[in-house]
Amino acid sequence: MTYVIAGDCCSDASCVAVCPMNSIHPSPGAGGFGTTDGLFIDPRTCIDCGACADVCPVDAAKPADQATPVEVELNRSYFAERPALNALDLDTWEAPTFLPWTGGPRRVAVVGAGPAGMYAARELLLRSTAEVTVYDRLPVVGGLARFGVAPDHPMTKQIVETFTRVLEHPRVQWRPGTEAVVEELENRYDAVVHAVGSYQSRRLGIPGEDGAGSCSAADMVAWYNGRPGVTSLPVALTGPRAVIVGNGNVALDLARLLISDDRRLAGLDLPPVVRAALQDSGITEVVILGRRGPESAAYSASALRDLLALDGVEVVVDENTLDHSPALRAEPRSREGQGTGVSQSVEERGAEELLRGVCRGRVELGALPRPGRRIVLCFSTTPVAWDAAAGLTTDRGVVPAGNLFAAIGFVGQAVPGLPFDERRGIVPNDRGAVIGRPGHYVTGWIKRGAQGGIGANRACAEETVRSLLAAAPSPVLTAARM
Numbered sequence: 001m002t003y004v005i006a007g008d009c010c011s012d013a014s015c016v017a018v019c020p021m022n023s024i025h026p027s028p029g030a031g032g033f034g035t036t037d038g039l040f041i042d043p044r045t046c047i048d049c050g051a052c053a054d055v056c057p058v059d060a061a062k063p064a065d066q067a068t069p070v071e072v073e074l075n076r077s078y079f080a081e082r083p084a085l086n087a088l089d090l091d092t093w094e095a096p097t098f099l100p101w102t103g104g105p106r107r108v109a110v111v112g113a114g115p116a117g118m119y120a121a122r123e124l125l126l127r128s129t130a131e132v133t134v135y136d137r138l139p140v141v142g143g144l145a146r147f148g149v150a151p152d153h154p155m156t157k158q159i160v161e162t163f164t165r166v167l168e169h170p171r172v173q174w175r176p177g178t179e180a181v182v183e184e185l186e187n188r189y190d191a192v193v194h195a196v197g198s199y200q201s202r203r204l205g206i207p208g209e210d211g212a213g214s215c216s217a218a219d220m221v222a223w224y225n226g227r228p229g230v231t232s233l234p235v236a237l238t239g240p241r242a243v244i245v246g247n248g249n250v251a252l253d254l255a256r257l258l259i260s261d262d263r264r265l266a267g268l269d270l271p272p273v274v275r276a277a278l279q280d281s282g283i284t285e286v287v288i289l290g291r292r293g294p295e296s297a298a299y300s301a302s303a304l305r306d307l308l309a310l311d312g313v314e315v316v317v318d319e320n321t322l323d324h325s326p327a328l329r330a331e332p333r334s335r336e337g338q339g340t341g342v343s344q345s346v347e348e349r350g351a352e353e354l355l356r357g358v359c360r361g362r363v364e365l366g367a368l369p370r371p372g373r374r375i376v377l378c379f380s381t382t383p384v385a386w387d388a389a390a391g392l393t394t395d396r397g398v399v400p401a402g403n404l405f406a407a408i409g410f411v412g413q414a415v416p417g418l419p420f421d422e423r424r425g426i427v428p429n430d431r432g433a434v435i436g437r438p439g440h441y442v443t444g445w446i447k448r449g450a451q452g453g454i455g456a457n458r459a460c461a462e463e464t465v466r467s468l469l470a471a472a473p474s475p476v477l478t479a480a481r482m
């Protein structure tokens with residue numbers, strides 16, 4: 001299923017900036033922008049990531065199954081006579097043209113072949129005549145788009161194919177499985193773009209966190225995505241209840257995987273050992289525990305919608321934990337205090353709005369789960385200590401559980417040879433130019449912190465490459481559209 005733009009699109013173009021596939025047209029600056037009745041999504045290239053819907057201020061961008069057939073057809077027909085563009089192509093309908101070198105950087109290294117690095121490489125190819133060498137410590141391209149995005153989002157993962165195409169450009173050299181060293185790069189390139197991401201998990205800082213049954217969500221994500229070097233399950237999975245601390249998209253990704261029944265797991269592209277371990281886990285209840293209230297939940301509406309759409313899984317907000325959120329407590333409850341899913345009327349709203357439609361129930365977390373598959377959303381609850389035998393002690397009591405997963409975000413690691421802001425976990429920079437280190441640039445999560453989906457790295461990389469080319473010896477040759 002793809003997304004479409006329907007209804008009252010106000011053409012503010014918020015969605016264009018976050019679309020990883022350049023699927024939304026006409027974009028600002030291109031012919032037709034401002035003259036068409038809103039914008040349209042190309043169903044041939046949309047990868048179903050939901051980023052457009054998450055930023056749309058008027059709920060005009062939505063999954064195709066929530067639009068009318070006429071609206072779906074309007075989007076399709078806009079592109080009927082136009083060639084399919086993807087993230088490597090120019091934003092106009094013309095093919096890219098490249099001119100011989102008469103200035104600008106001759107050789108640029110891009111360290112990191114995740115989304116940010118690949119968007120930066122694409123931008124360098126588009127706007128300069130530089131040769132681009134892409135390094136990654138992993139043997140394949142994609143970064144977290146390949147080894148982070150959940151296996152039940154196969155369309156989103158398709159973007160890796162587009163990134164792979166960047167490597168096929170005649171001015172690109174690809175150095176897989178290579179750990180880049182700053183000093184060596186300085187001798188060989190006119191400029192270096194560091195796109196190394198930030199994938200170190202934040203820690204809960206509670207006693208027992210490193211004990212049996214407990215690990216970071218990042219470790220689980222690397223395992224279920226088959227990341228090279230991660231060969232075994234980080235902790236034994238022990239049902240019937242697992243607790244995930246964190247209220248972001250990664251927490252929901254992990255919850256969906258853990259709660260999936262055999263039938264759903266069979267339909268996912270998983271390494272066989274991963275599928276077998278999930279089938280054997282015995283987990284039938286996942287508690288997603290947020291330290292703050294529902295109004296602070298960081299997950300996107302599309303991620304929450306995915307959770308609520310799980311077949312045969314009851315999703316319930318634990319009403320006991322809404323004592324700091326009186327507005328949400330006032331929402332209607334289901335019969336017998338049990339959740340039954342989301343009400344139809346709120347399906348197209350943002351995450352907080354969507355949350356209002358999830359049924360509330362008073363969940364007895366001190367006891368073992370009752371039969372059936374269930375996800376319990378708890379708020380305003382602080383984890384205090386973990387013990388594999390007893391479970392998770394919180395400021396509200398003890399929750400018996402076999403596993404604890406921390407999904408409270410990521411932080412960058414220092415790049416040897418570059419300055420580092422320990423507090424923010426980023427390399428300090430001015431629009432991508434590393435402070436105090438001419439010739440070095442950053443993009444992606446190591447530039448702005450671990451936040452934002454794949455598409456957000458596109459505008460981020462464009463800004464960095466603009467800074468790089470502005471500082472390079474002029475004139476810098478560009479593609480025909482500039």
Ligand SMILES: Cc1cc2nc3c(=O)[nH]c(=O)nc-3n(C[C@H](O)[C@H](O)[C@H](O)COP(=O)(O)OP(=O)(O)OC[C@H]3O[C@@H](n4cnc5c(N)ncnc54)[C@H](O)[C@@H]3O)c2cc1C
Binds near residue numbers: 117136137
């Ligand atoms: C679990 C998870 C799930 C996600 N799911 C989604 C989703 O469904 N949809 C979405 O839009 N966004 C999703 N995101 C966000 C998205 O993945 C990020 O926005 C994006 O990957 C950040 O890009 P990046 O290039 O900065 O970092 P990364 O993707 O981490 O890429 C960094 C690359 O640099 C390489 N590297 C690091 N150090 C070196 C070195 N010294 N030498 C050589 N190579 C090096 C790494 O191997 C890696 O390939 C998810 C994120 C996570 C963590």
Ligand code: SF4
Binds near residue numbers: 042045047
């Ligand atoms: S942001 Fe994602 S869902 Fe929206 S049009 Fe682009 S690829 Fe499709």
Ligand code: SF4
Binds near residue numbers: 012016038060
């Ligand atoms: S964000 Fe929404 S309103 Fe704005 S251009 Fe995109 S679809 Fe239209």
